[in-house]
Amino acid sequence: MPKDPATLASDTSPGCYDLFDAAAIRAEVDAHLAGFLQDQAESACGGRLPTLVTDILARFLRGGKRLRPLLCTLGSLAAGGCVGPPVIAVAASLEMFHAFALIHDDVMDRSATRRGAPTVQQELAGHYLAQAPRRSGSRHIAQAAAFGNAGAILIGDLALVWSVHMLAAAGLDAHRFARTRTVINEMHHDVIYGQWLDLHAVGGSDSDVETPLSVIRYKTAKYSVERPLHLGAVLADAPPAALKALTTYALPIGEAFQLRDDLLGVFGDPSVTGKPVTDDLREGRRTLLLATAHALADPDQRRILARHVGDPLLTEHGASAVRTVLNETGAPEHVERRIATLRDEALRGLDDAPITTASKAELRTFAHHMTERTA
Template sequence: MTTPSLHAQTVDLATLQSRVDRVLHDFLATKTHGAEDRSLPVDVPVVLRDFLAAGGKRLRPLLCVLGWHAAGGQGDDTAVVQTAAALEMFHAFCLIHDDIMDNSDTRRGRPTVHRQVALRHGHDHLGTSAAILIGDMALAWSDELLHSTGHPSHRLAALRRVIDVMRQEVIYGQYLDLMTPLGPITDHEAALQVIRFKTAKYTVERPLHCGATLADAGPDLHTALSRYALPLGEAFQLRDDLLGVYGRPDDTGKPVLDDLREGKHTVLLALAAQRADTTQRKLLDTLVGTEDLDHDGAARIRTVLDATGARATVEDMIATRYASALAALDAVPCPPPATAALQHIADRLVERTS
């Protein structure tokens, strides 16, 4: 089954997402049967299968295939969809390890992988150790998916170069995210640097480049796609930071206290700290990063975020970056169905509650 022709009116994103999910499901079903046949622990592929099946926006796979469309890709796209699935498998690795580093209890409304294993066996350290290994397996299997796509060797080599850069960028971004709280809370440039590497490049830019590479796109198209991708990726993460403080857990799938308890240095908090008066700053310094922060304390922090105008400024930053992305999209020389789908993706990333 191939995705709609570039001459069609639309690219069916729902169907595309279902095809990516089918690749992941079938791959992990094969891994489960293989583990059974070799008397190996089936809970490794089963836990990973359940984690992927629990939800997720599939942004990176969708953008990968849209990058292929944007570059004029035509014909059988089966290998492109499998490449997209490999990106989602790599993302599972990132999320599982990220949840361990953040000490998060829930993801997508369910226990995180390390908590799930810990609850099953009644041992926290075992849960963490097992989750690290399951994440490592997701990384290995993302490579297996990638290298079994059947791409011609020259195309696979070019794709590999993009993916290698993407992986380095997101890991550097994660490292910066870990280290940023050691610096001043007022440093919003440091928070923006985390956003650029951990989200904007990883979530939007490089997946588009992956797909465009599979259609043999030249550097000019890559540059044009970047002008759309980077502001959009920043807007996406800025929205995520707002949802981390103001969102509804039923929508976001995670507690609204996590980012504040972690003391995550976001642009939102940096702006509030810059503008806070002495009393407001003392409240932020006292409550942000407190492990036992309760809902009353979080409400007091939100009052400061509102009063300093930090929340409103971040909303303005989102709107500005969204407008920049759409303006850049108008200049991307790609077929109309791809343009329409990329605009729809932009709307989904910015106007969301989860």
């Protein structure tokens, strides 16, 4: 039977605690990831896996907010469970899966930086060039880029496989493993479908608002917030009512989280966000911000948007012209108001939710953090 959601977890087994400590959870997840990578470096392919591969993945995993692992552990606490080694292992598997998603996303978007450092494909291309420093020319550069892209896809694939291995090695009983696998399968489908929608949206209608919202729902709200919360909750045998309440909170706050990301992708500080503020515009991503601006723009402003958004050679001068149009149309203010509305909706969903009182307070804090952040 599930535990009483009105109280905190009573499970005090060794290594299991019932208070949400973000710093401690991050440290435990980091330690689990580091230990797993070390084990794989020594055992995978009979120890013959190239050090370059594990080193690059280890460096990549050292960045990030650990949002999904934190929400996973909070999901367990919300359902009256606790945070112990199995929960940490499952939470860490989410971060490994996220590495796969980001690495592949960077290849698809032809991104040069991630988390303030070169993307995996850029690092591999640099390694390729360093192996033959005396060779030069456009053909050699093209070969390096091809090597980088192919290698990044393989490293991303490896992160996906290892995320499944981490889940299988979490020490769950058959019942919890089955419930966990159901959530993980749904999450896998969500992120791939969201990525497909995002890919398909490029080149679509400039004023289309519904497609960007669908992308946000699957690529971020479900994948980044709802599924991690559900994953932790099923580890604590959460009843359907608790899962439904977590969804009521997760979807609007996940959408607001992505809308904030879209604003930071154009107006953020690269030294804080860790990525350029021209990538989204250069790629031509169909965000709610751009769709709103196009719908409100006059003909001259639309010509500026058409000239620069989606230009693979976009300069900072062109990006500045786009930002001017966005500000003139009031599109950022529209998005800010939507973020506030979604946050309020998520917070209202917590009022009568059948989850622990302490977790409600943490989720409220998360709601403000995810929507008011600068990185």
